[in-house]
Each structure stands twice: as structure tokens, then as C-alpha cells.
């Protein structure tokens with residue numbers, strides 16, 4: 001499905017924790033405080049993947065979590081964007097080469113935007129979301 | 145012939161009111177979000193954000209879960225939206241008398257106000273998710289809780305009218321023609337203020353907003369009633385939420401602030417009508433600001449048992465106190 005301006009301006013984010021250390025969670029919560037105010041761009045956190053446009057995934061995906069990640073991905077209605085937040089979701093990070101990992105995240109589901117940092121600063125998280133909006137705008141202009 | 149014009153008026157009025165209600169409802173949600181943002185020292189979303197959200201939701205995929213009951217699951221949002229619009233047809237909008245005013249009174253409005261919630265409960269049970277089921281049960285409990293204070297307020301106002309010898313005290317035209325303030329003495333005015341406060345506190349419960357959003361509780365129930373809804377169905381619930389906000393605040397405006405400007409402004413009926421409409425919009429926004437925005441910014445969510453105690457004991461008690469004051473006032477005065 002083709003993205004439209006309405007989608008770019010109203011991204012509802014579902015935050016999915018796949019076994020992260022909770023550092024990224026705290027920074028995500030910091031990113032939605034009045035100081036950064038992502039609601040300016042129509043971004044808000046929702047409680048159910050059914051309502052979401054963006055999956056904000058944190059953590060390195062341990063073996064037990066793989067099936068759940070796939071299920072949440074399937075539960076999210078199209079069109080959707082996946083943002084991988086934190087280094088351990090990118091590469092394994094501090095859990096690199098651990099015996100119980102099925103990740104990193106892009107081995108399990110396709111990822112659109114990576115946000116590096118362990119944990120990333122709130123500014124970086126907002127920057128990542130803006131990158132996601134840019135990608136949607138590129139798709140809207142013709143790539144799709 | 146007269147039958148035909150009445151029929152035509154009803155149809156035209158219904159269409160107009162539906163579009164007005166939907167547009168105004170989404171507009172109100174935008175104003176509410178902007179005001180809440182400013183109260184938290186944020187910039188907040190643009191005023192047309194709900195319209196953008198609505199358009200986006202229409203574009204999204206519409207998923208019906210495997211263990212849902214499809215027909216009920218899909219019918220619930222339609223019912224919620226249709227019944228919210230129906231409420232508006234029985235309420236005066238600006239200088240316009242209610243489109244179906246001759247066919248129903250405030251008691252009917254009170255019952256109609258529960259229908260959108262019932263539709264959501266049906267949808268929640270039909271979606272076959274444990275979260276939605278818990279949410280639906282909580283919604284029913286909340287409904288039982290706020291119904292008592294709401295009924296107290298309506299009965300108090302209608303009873304005051306009946307003492308004055310008004311023929312049909314429950315009809316909305318009688319209620320708007322003589323607002324409580326006009327007929328009450330000092331004691332009665334205090335009672336009327338109490339009743340107004342009760343109605344303002346019932347509004348967030350009716351609309352499932354903070355602090356009474358226990359049925360939807362995003363943090364614990366992941367959206368509660370509407371957890372499984374996506375795409376078009378969610379868009380319809382979103383729209384119904386806006387229309388319901390218009391309806392509930394219009395009830396408050398009609399009961400307590402029914403004045404218009406058309407009597408004060410000289411000139412053609414058209415300018416009077418426009419002035420009335422603008423004044424009505426301002427009144428509704430003021431009521432939304434006090435009863436939804438301020439309350440939801442300054443409070444956190446109640447637990448479901450706290451909701452029941454609060455509505456039955458404290459807010460209900462306040463309503464009965466208001467009723468008593470009105471009674472005392474009329475015994476002394478009449």
C-alpha cells in the first residue's frame with residue numbers, strides 16, 4: 001500500500017520489548033516527555049499493536065521471544081514501519097554471541113530504521129523517528 | 145402537505161447534523177489535545193490532528209481476529225457512531241430546535257447516551273481477546289456507576305420544573321426555555337451549582353476519559369475494549385468518540401447554559417442564527433475545557449472499585465444534596 005501524507009503526520013508507535021535491559025525503555029519514555037514533545041508531529045504511544053503504525057523494537061530477541069516478535073509483527077496492520085532502537089537490537093551489543101539469542105532483530109523481522117546507542121539519547125530516538133518519516137515520504141514520492 | 149415538510153425537515157436536518165457532529169467532534173478532540181498540551185508546557189499537535197488520524201486510520205489494513213465473531217465485531221463501530229449521531233438529533237444545536245424534539249425527551253437522551261458504550265461492550269466481547277473482555281466488564285461497571293448521579297441531576301431539574309406547573313417537564317424544549325438559574329432562589333442556586341458540578345464529573349466517565357478511562361486503560365489493558373480494532377473500525381470508534389463528546393457537552397449546555405444571542409443582536413434571522421451557532425460552539429468548547437481537558441491533565445486513572453465508590457457515594461451524594469437544596473428552595477419560595 002502506498003504511504004500518504006496522512007500516515008506520515010500521524011504515526012502511532014507501539015513499543016515492543018524483546019528482552020532488552022530496560023535502558024532503552026527509559027530513554028523512550030524520556031523522549032515522550034514535554035521537553036521533547038513528539039506529539040507535535042502527531043506521534044503517540046499506543047497500547048496495542050493493532051493500533052500501531054510503527055513498531056519500536058528494543059532488545060536482542062532471545063530464543064523464547066522470536067515467535068512473539070513474529071506474532072506482534074503480523075498483528076500490526078499494514079502499512080507499517082519497524083524501528084530498531086538500541087545497539088543490542090542492531091548487532092547483539094553487550095549480548096553479542098550469546099548462546100540464547102535468535103536475533104539481532106533484523107534476522108527475525110525486516111527493519112526500516114536503526115537507532116544506535118546503548119542506550120540512545122532521546123534526541124537520537126526522535127531523529128530516528130524523523131528518519132522513518134523521511135523514508136515514508138520517499139516511498140510516497142515514487143519509490144513504491 | 146405539512147407531513148411532507150416535516151418529513152423533509154427531519155431528513156435534511158439529520159444529514160446536516162450528522163456532518164456537523166462529525167466535523168465538530170473531531171475538531172473538539174483537536175482543541176482538547178492542544179489545550180492539554182499547553183497545560184503541560186508542550187506545543188502539542190496541530191488542531192487538525194484528529195482529522196489526519198482519522199484519514200490515516202481509514203487507509204490502514206482492517207484486521208478481524210481469528211477468534212472474533214465477525215458480524216458483531218464489524219457492526220459494533222457502526223452502532224457506536226450511529227447512536228452517537230442519533231443523540232444529537234434530540235438536542236438543541238445553537239439556535240436550532242432539536243430535529244426530532246417532538247419525538248423524545250431528556251429521558252430518551254439519557255438512555256441513548258448508554259448505547260454507544262453498549263456497542264463498544266458488544267464489540268469488546270465479540271473480539272475474543274481477554275484484554276477486551278476485561279475492558280468490556282469494566283465499561284459495564286462504569287456505566288452502572290455514573291448512571292445514578294446522572295439520573296439524579298435530570299430528575300432534580302425536571303422536578304423543579306414540574307413544581308412550577310410546566311406541562312411536560314422532561315421535554316428538552318421546556319428544560320431549555322426555563323434554565324434553573326432563572327427560577328431558583330439563593331438556596332436553589334447553590335443546589336444548581338452542585339448539580340452542574342455533578343454533571344461535569346459524570347462527563348469524563350461517560351466519555352471514558354482520564355480519570356475514568358479504566359475500561360480502556362492503555363497501560364494495563366493495552367486499549368481494553370478496542371484492543372483488537374484496527375483500520376476502518378478503529379476510525380469509526382474514533383469518530384464516535386468525537387460525536388459523543390459533542391453530545392454529552394451539548395446536554396450540559398442545553399440544561400444549564402441554554403441562552404442564545406439572537407435576541408440581543410438586531411438584524412435578519414440569519415445573523416441571529418450564525419451568532420447563536422458561534423455562541424453555542426464557544427459554550428461547548430468551554431464545557432469541554434473544564435470537564436475533559438482540565439480534569440484529564442490534573443488527575444491519574446482510578447481503579448475500577450474506586451470509580452464505583454466515587455460515583456455512587458460521593459458524586460451521587462453531591463447530586464442528592466443538590467436535589468435537596470432545590471426542594472428546600474421551592475418549599476420556601478413557592
Ligand code: SF4
Pocket residue numbers: 020021022023024025058059085086087088089093094117118119120
Ligand atoms: S541497547 Fe543497551 S541500553 Fe538498550 S536495551 Fe540494549 S543493552 Fe539495554
